[in-house]
Every structure is written in C-alpha cells, then in structure tokens.
Amino acid sequence: MINPSAQLRRFRDEMIPVVHCVVLLLIGMPGAALAATPESAAQAGVETVAADEIFLALRINRQGPEESVLVLRRRGDGRLLVRGEDLQHWRLRVPSTAALRRGGEDWYALDAFPGLTYQVDESNQTLSVDAPPGLFLATSLPGQDARFSVPRPAAPGGFVSYDLSVGRADGLTNAGGLFEVGAFNAWGTGSGSVLARDTGAGAYVVRLDTTWTQDRPAQLASLRIGDAISTAGSWGRSLRFGGVQWATNFATQPGLVTFPLPSASAEAVLPSTVDLFVNDALRLRREVPTGPFTIHDLPVVSGQGEARLVVRDLLGREQVISLPYYASPRLLQQGLREYSYEMGFVRNNYGIDSNDYGRFAAIVTHRVGFSNAFTGEAHGELLREQQTVGASGAWLWPTAGLFSASVAASHAKRGTGELVALGFERQSRSLSFGGNVQLASQGFTQLGLQPGELAPRQVSQFFVGANGGGYGSVAASYTRQDYRDRAEVELANASYSIRVGKLGFLSFSVLRVLSGETKTSFSLNFTYVLGERSSASVSAARDPTGNQAVIQMQRNLPPGDGMGYRLVTGATEATKSERVGADLSVQNAIGLYTLEAARDQGQTGVRAGARGSVAILGGNAFASRQIGDAFAVVQVPDYPGVRVYADNQVVARTDAGGSALVPRLRPYQKNTIRIEQADLPMDAEIDTLEQDTVPYLRSGVLLQIPVRRSRGGLLTVILDNGEALPSGAVVQIAGEKNEFPAGLKGEVYVTGLLPNNRLHISWRGQHCEVNVPFRPTSDPLPHLGTYTCTGVRP
Known part of the structure; x- marks a missing residue:
C-alpha cells in the first residue's frame, strides 16, 4: 500500500x-x-x-x-x-x-x-508608530475668517429716506426735513440728499450731497463721482469737494486684516484643542492635528497685551505658550497699499449753499506697509495758486509703543512754508499715554485753510489713561492750539469712572479752560441700571454760571416693534428755574415716531418727528423703518403672513403677495435670511427655508425663497377586477420625470398637477393611463377620486 x-x-x-x-x-x-x-x-x-x-x-x-x-x-x-x-x-x-x-x-x-x-x-497584525511632532508637516491656520464674500449684484431699485420734525415754542412754529433719494443697479448706487427748513421767519431748501458710487470689492476700491470727502492723511485736513475720487475701500472686505497682527506657533504631540486667551479673555478655539502648527493673525485687541495659547491634547495634557504683542491699526500689513486719488472743486458753505464750489484741486494720498513695523505715507495737494506735499511714517517699537513723524512743505503766492509733526502713543491694558506736537511756519498753507488764513503756530495734544480694574479708570488730556491771527486755545480735562457693583456706574469729570479767562467746570453722574432697557440717572454740575442738577429716567427702544420714553426734571441756579421734559418714542415696521415736550424758564415747547424709508424693488414699494446700509426684499410667492428672520430676529412678515422688506443688512458680509416653516401650509413644497446674501452698500437684493404649492392630491387606483393597484406601482404625469409610488389600498399622492392631467401607470411591464382633473382647494390633502387602470393585472 x-x-x-x-x-x-x-x-x-x-x-x-x-x-x-x-x-x-x-x-x-x-x-x-x-x-x-x-x-x-x-x-x-x-x-x-x-x-x-x-x-x-x-x-x-x-x-x-x-x-x-x-x-x-x-x-x-x-x-x-x-x-x-x-x-x-x-x-x-x-x-x-x-x-x-x-x-x-x-x-x-x-x-x-x-x-x-x-x-x-x-x-494582531498591527503596526504601532510613535513619531515626535517635528516629523509631521506643519499646519497653518487663520486666526480670523478673512474669506472674501462676493456680493450679489443689486437688482434695479431705489429708496427714499426721510427724517421729519415740527415743533412750536415761544409762539413760533418751525419745521424741517432731511431727505435722501437713491437709485441702484448692477453698476452702482446714486444718491442725493436735501435739507428743508421753515423757521417761521423764512423757508429754504439746501442740496447737501449728490454722488454716484461704484464699489469694487475684488479691487478693494470705490469710485465716487459727485460730492465726496477728501482723504486727509496724517497731517492734512479733510474737506468736501465735487469731482472724482478713486480710493481704497477696505470696508468692501470686512474680514480683511489690514494691520499687522501677531502669530503663534507650537507643537501638538497628539491631536489637540487650542484655546487663545487675549488679556485673559477667550478669543479663539481651534482643532489642530499632530505636529507643528502656526495660527496667523491672532484676533487681539489693539495696543500692548499678552496672548496665551493653551494646547490641550486628547489625554488632557496642557502646554501654555505666552506671547506678548503690540498691535496698532495705524500700521498696514507688509506689502499692503492704501491710496486715494481725487480731483474736483472745493466746496464752500456746505449746508448753507447748494452749489458753492470754488478752487480746483488735485489730491493724492498713498500709504504702503514697508514692513510689519513701518508704514510710510505720501500726501500731495495741487492747486493753481498753491502746492503742498509731505511725507509721514509710523514705526512700531513693540516694547515701547508707536512713533510717528511727518514733514511737509508748501508753495503759494505769499511764499513757502514748512510743517513738522512728531507723535508717540502707547496703549496697554492698564496704562495708556501719548501725545503729538505739530509745528508750522507762517508761510505754510494747505487745503482746509481759507485763502489768506494763517496756519496755527503749534497744535499739541497729550493724553494719559489708567485702568484700575475694580477700582475704576481714570483719564486726563491736555490740548493747546497757538494761532497767529487769534487767541490761543488751551484746555485740560480729567475724568474718573467706576462700576458700583450691580447698582450702576459712577463718573466724575473736570474741565478747565486755561487760556484767556480761566474757567473750571465739574460734573458728577450716577446711572442706576433698572433692567435690560431701562435706567435712571442723577447728575450734578457746576460751571462759572452756577450749579445745576438733573434727574432722568429712560427706557430704550427694543430692536423690533415697541416703545421707549425719557423723563427729565432738573433745576438751574443761573436762571433760578426748574426744567421738566418728557419724550415718547414708538417704533413699528414702517417707521419711528417721536413726541417731545419740555418746560424751561416759564416757556413750553413741543416737537414731533417721524423717520422712515420707502424702498422700491422687484416692482413693489415697501414702507419701512430707515433701511440703513442695505436691505433685501424676500419673496415667498402666494404665502402671506410668513415670519421672516434676520440674525434669528423676527424682522418682518410677508404681505398679501408673499413679499417682505428686510432692512438694516450688513453690506459685504453674509446675512442669513430665513422664514418660519410653521407659517407655511402642509401642502407647501420647500427646497430650503433660508438663504445667505451679501449685499452692496446702499443697495437692495431680491431673495426668492424656493417654496411653492405642491398642487397635489390623493387618488385611488383600482384594476379591472376591482382590486387595488399593487403597492410599488409607479405613477408619472405625462411629460414629467417625477415618479410617485403607489401605497396601500391603491392610494397614490401626486404633486405638480395641472387643471387637466394624463397619468401614466406602470406595473411589471404593464401600462395604463388615466385622466385626472385638478381644482385647487383650501384642503391641504384633497382626495381626487377613484380611477380604473385598464389592462394591468396584479
């Protein structure tokens, strides 16, 4: 074998x-x-x-x-x-x-x-690897959300805003109104404002501003044609002019960090949670993987402070990294540029004369962040009869503070002149101080000075402030301006404030005029907090005219509809009189209305006011409170009375046509608009309840929430033998792709119905058709009847 x-x-x-x-x-x-x-x-x-x-x-x-x-x-x-x-x-x-x-x-x-x-x-067929953090690739995380949100192009529309008042006192009636009219489309926004007054002795209307503005967020710039305000730079003076302005506009990208912020680096042995504390306040939380990591642009407050990074791994182990820093908004990040190019006619007597334009001027301002510690600036003003140019710089010494300097020179018919300025500031959590001094020669001139007006010989400002935590805070300042053609101005001011437990706030201030006839004024105020919106205050003051005391109680307006008031009583030693007053404010969806009454020195005065807007968009007009910087029209067609939310606050309800105006949106930022599902009927088909929108400044956007009536109904289908259509059979509207499965007892729920419908029914390769009419009713689930499917067997 x-x-x-x-x-x-x-x-x-x-x-x-x-x-x-x-x-x-x-x-x-x-x-x-x-x-x-x-x-x-x-x-x-x-x-x-x-x-x-x-x-x-x-x-x-x-x-x-x-x-x-x-x-x-x-x-x-x-x-x-x-x-x-x-x-x-x-x-x-x-x-x-x-x-x-x-x-x-x-x-x-x-x-x-x-x-x-x-x-x-x-x-166990397992490979266990232990690697030190330095072997892992570094992780880079942003400290702030600097993502650029592309604005939605504005639909053609417009708005009218008004602020009206009428009053009567001492037998005289006066009335006034401030009006703004705007129109916008995808090419920008045009606006014009006027002031109308009737003092009883005469009436007048003055045009204020007329401007077409085109913001270009992708370029961080804005083009303005019409009335504008010039850029002053470090040593110049802003003025109103009519012409053209092309300038940097960082506000079109609110998340952009323009000034240098500190970064923090560390290593995580295991996946960890990183908490950032700035001056002991939690400002940021991030999840980081194993390995080295860096968080850029930490969200710190300006001035000197300390950032503390707490890295906590999965085992609960912590490492703490302290990072002293100094941040100043007066600097630009390295490589960042800010500019303004302007040309036009200088405007005079603004608010008094509608069209008083004078000298032609061209103005250039350019700032560059040469490094994260130094920002340079050039500024020039060119007129036919005078020219002024200068340079400035801001330099950060982190352990000391921010130093600044400017030099400028001018040329005019009366000769040449020079200006020099030096400044320093240090801001910290406990102590802040600084000052600047500007000196100018007699021949120096610049825009903002009238022809023939001499520049001040010296302008000096100094300040100091200390925060004692629970002991309160104290501040003091000193200002001096020496003029060549009039008396100098010299002021000193000091203040102290402290929180008194849960009761309220106590503040004291003193102001002393040091130039001319010296004068000293004192004031003492205590504010008692009564609630989230209510407070009461008692104040006393003394100045060269005598003593005065005031007691006040007020309740602020709520964010939505509601009422607020203010009650005032007081006495003045100089006039030996008592003063009483009362204000009432009422706010609703279409406006803010005020009524004021006061009696002082034996005379009584009353005043009434109204503020609001009318917006036009999507072919409809909407009355509203003042629309603010941007607005949206929300459309939920054919659904009236639906609540609309912005930032989780109810701001409107849709009208009879299903439209609602949402005012006071944030331009160039994401605004989440949603509607209340509970306000929709059962037969509503909802794709989404909310939308995010990013509007342009002074513009409106049209938001259509994808909600529609299902136009549906329930029908029963039986076969030739009287049995119910089998479960799982498929029903389709002729010409449509949507499929509707049959349920128990041959019942089928079909949506998207027209007045007359041909339904195609399929079951195991067999087909039939039935004709089903549909008539909309108030019933959210109407029964459309029983139909026979001929030619299909179970």
Whole structure:
C-alpha cells in the first residue's frame, strides 16, 4: 500500500533544489526580481532590495487603528518600508534618504526618520508608530475668517429716506426735513440728499450731497463721482469737494486684516484643542492635528497685551505658550497699499449753499506697509495758486509703543512754508499715554485753510489713561492750539469712572479752560441700571454760571416693534428755574415716531418727528423703518403672513403677495435670511427655508425663497377586477420625470398637477393611463377620486 505522506515528503525533497536553481537564475537576470546588481541600480537611479509585502493595521501615536496599509519587510534585517503616498496621507515629512523604487512608487524605511520608533504586533497584525511632532508637516491656520464674500449684484431699485420734525415754542412754529433719494443697479448706487427748513421767519431748501458710487470689492476700491470727502492723511485736513475720487475701500472686505497682527506657533504631540486667551479673555478655539502648527493673525485687541495659547491634547495634557504683542491699526500689513486719488472743486458753505464750489484741486494720498513695523505715507495737494506735499511714517517699537513723524512743505503766492509733526502713543491694558506736537511756519498753507488764513503756530495734544480694574479708570488730556491771527486755545480735562457693583456706574469729570479767562467746570453722574432697557440717572454740575442738577429716567427702544420714553426734571441756579421734559418714542415696521415736550424758564415747547424709508424693488414699494446700509426684499410667492428672520430676529412678515422688506443688512458680509416653516401650509413644497446674501452698500437684493404649492392630491387606483393597484406601482404625469409610488389600498399622492392631467401607470411591464382633473382647494390633502387602470393585472 502506498503511503501518501511519504510520497509528499519525497516530492518536496526533490523540488527544493529545483526551486533554489530557479531563484538563483532570477536573481542573476538584470531587473527581473527584487534584487539587482549595484551596476543596474545605479543605472536606474533607484535602490532595490528583496522584500515581502504585508498588510498591517496602523496606529500612529496611539491613535487608531486606521485602515490597513501595505508595507514592505526587507529580508535579512526585517526593516519596514512604507510608500511615500502613505507618508503624505499621514502628514509625515518625506526623508531625504534614497527611496526604494518598486511598482512605480517610492518606498522609505521607517527607521530613516530621526526619533521615530515602531513596533509590529504579529498576533494582531498591527503596526504601532510613535513619531515626535517635528516629523509631521506643519499646519497653518487663520486666526480670523478673512474669506472674501462676493456680493450679489443689486437688482434695479431705489429708496427714499426721510427724517421729519415740527415743533412750536415761544409762539413760533418751525419745521424741517432731511431727505435722501437713491437709485441702484448692477453698476452702482446714486444718491442725493436735501435739507428743508421753515423757521417761521423764512423757508429754504439746501442740496447737501449728490454722488454716484461704484464699489469694487475684488479691487478693494470705490469710485465716487459727485460730492465726496477728501482723504486727509496724517497731517492734512479733510474737506468736501465735487469731482472724482478713486480710493481704497477696505470696508468692501470686512474680514480683511489690514494691520499687522501677531502669530503663534507650537507643537501638538497628539491631536489637540487650542484655546487663545487675549488679556485673559477667550478669543479663539481651534482643532489642530499632530505636529507643528502656526495660527496667523491672532484676533487681539489693539495696543500692548499678552496672548496665551493653551494646547490641550486628547489625554488632557496642557502646554501654555505666552506671547506678548503690540498691535496698532495705524500700521498696514507688509506689502499692503492704501491710496486715494481725487480731483474736483472745493466746496464752500456746505449746508448753507447748494452749489458753492470754488478752487480746483488735485489730491493724492498713498500709504504702503514697508514692513510689519513701518508704514510710510505720501500726501500731495495741487492747486493753481498753491502746492503742498509731505511725507509721514509710523514705526512700531513693540516694547515701547508707536512713533510717528511727518514733514511737509508748501508753495503759494505769499511764499513757502514748512510743517513738522512728531507723535508717540502707547496703549496697554492698564496704562495708556501719548501725545503729538505739530509745528508750522507762517508761510505754510494747505487745503482746509481759507485763502489768506494763517496756519496755527503749534497744535499739541497729550493724553494719559489708567485702568484700575475694580477700582475704576481714570483719564486726563491736555490740548493747546497757538494761532497767529487769534487767541490761543488751551484746555485740560480729567475724568474718573467706576462700576458700583450691580447698582450702576459712577463718573466724575473736570474741565478747565486755561487760556484767556480761566474757567473750571465739574460734573458728577450716577446711572442706576433698572433692567435690560431701562435706567435712571442723577447728575450734578457746576460751571462759572452756577450749579445745576438733573434727574432722568429712560427706557430704550427694543430692536423690533415697541416703545421707549425719557423723563427729565432738573433745576438751574443761573436762571433760578426748574426744567421738566418728557419724550415718547414708538417704533413699528414702517417707521419711528417721536413726541417731545419740555418746560424751561416759564416757556413750553413741543416737537414731533417721524423717520422712515420707502424702498422700491422687484416692482413693489415697501414702507419701512430707515433701511440703513442695505436691505433685501424676500419673496415667498402666494404665502402671506410668513415670519421672516434676520440674525434669528423676527424682522418682518410677508404681505398679501408673499413679499417682505428686510432692512438694516450688513453690506459685504453674509446675512442669513430665513422664514418660519410653521407659517407655511402642509401642502407647501420647500427646497430650503433660508438663504445667505451679501449685499452692496446702499443697495437692495431680491431673495426668492424656493417654496411653492405642491398642487397635489390623493387618488385611488383600482384594476379591472376591482382590486387595488399593487403597492410599488409607479405613477408619472405625462411629460414629467417625477415618479410617485403607489401605497396601500391603491392610494397614490401626486404633486405638480395641472387643471387637466394624463397619468401614466406602470406595473411589471404593464401600462395604463388615466385622466385626472385638478381644482385647487383650501384642503391641504384633497382626495381626487377613484380611477380604473385598464389592462394591468396584479
């Protein structure tokens, strides 16, 4: 009898020499196996070794296990190699050592990483890797959301805003109104404002501003044609002019950080949570993976402070990094530029004369962040009869504060002149102080000075402030202006304020006029908080005319509809009279209305006012409170009475046509508008309840919320034999793609119906059609009747 086991052993012994020969032959063939001659490896530019492929479950820094990964185990020394693609997936840095090239991929030995250790658990087929943080790729995180939100182009529309008042006192009646009219489209916004007054002795109307503005957020710039205000720079003076202005407008990208902010770097041994505290207040929380990380543009407050980074890993271990900083909005980030180019006619007597334009001027201002510690500026003013140019700089010394300097020179018919200015400021949580001094020669001139007016010889300002925490805060300032053609002005002011527990706030101030006849004034005020919107205050004051005291109680208006008031009573020593007054304010969806009454020195006066807007968009006009910087018209067609929310506050309800005006949106920022689902009927088909919109300044956007009536109904379908249509049969409206499955008892709910409908029914390759009429009703789930499907069998 033949022994099978003996035969197998004999076959194995005979085949071993054959296998050895085959392996030797394969090794000897260039590039044919896992090993190659040094000469062939050099020619290919890669390193190859004999290795086995194995799959292992991966754990990195005790996290995992993750998915199984393919590794190579070298024969002989047992070293493990992993693919470069996997290293990138694990965020490990690729070592500089030579790679093994196999299967078109690069493989790297794990022991080539300094500080990395690994262990293979053969029983569980697990690879455990412990890598120090420095071996991981660095993570870069923003400290603030600086993403640019592209504004939605404005639909053609317009608005009218008004602020009206009428009053009577001392037998005289006076009335006035401030009006603004605007129109907008995708090319920009045009607006004009006028002031109308009737004093009883005469009436007049004055045009204020007329401007067409085109904001270009992608360029961080705005074009203004018409009335505008010039850019003053560090030493110039702003003025009104009529002409053209092309200028940087950082407000078109509110998330952009324009001034240098500190960054913080650290290492996380394990995935961690990072908390940023600025002056002991939590300002930021981020999740970071294992490895080094940097958070840029930390959201710190201006001035000097300390940022504290707390890194807490999954095991609860913490590391704390302290970072002193100094941030100043007067600087520009390195490489950032700010400019303003203007030309036009200087406006005189603004608010008095509608069209008093004088000298032609061209003005240029350009600022550059040369580094995060130095910002330079050039400013020039060119007129036919005078020219003024100058340069300025702001330099940050973090341990000291911000230094600034300006020099300027002018040329005019009366000669040349010079200006020099120096400044310093230091702001911190506990103590802030600073000052600036500006000196000008007699011949110096600039825009903002009338022809022939002499520049002040000296303008000096100094301030100091201290925050004592629970002990209150104190501040003081000193101002001096020396003129050549009139008396100097010299003032000193000091104040102290403190929170008195939960009762309220106490403040004291003193003002002393040091020039001419010296005068001193004192004031003391205590405000008692009665609630979220209510407060009462008592104040006393003394000045050269005598003493006075006032008691006041007020309730502020709510954000939405509501009422507010103010009650005042007081006495004045100088006039030996008592004063009483009362104000009432009422606010609703279409306006703000005020009524005031007061009696002082034996005379009584009353005044009434109204403020609001009318917006025109989407072919409709809407009355509203003043629209603010931007607005939206929300359309939910055919659904009246639906509540509309902005920032989770109810701001409007849709009218009979399903439209509502949402005022006071934030321009160039995301505004979330949503509607209340509970206000919609059951048969409403809803794609989404909310939309985000980014409007332009002084413009409106049209938002259509995708809600529509389902125009649906329930019908029952039976077969020729009287049985119900089987569950799972498919019903379609002829010409439509939507499918409606049949339910129990042959019932089918179909939406999107027209007055007359042909329904196509399918079941196991069989088909039939039925004609179903539809008439809208108030019933959200109408039953359309029973229909017979001919030709379909169960």
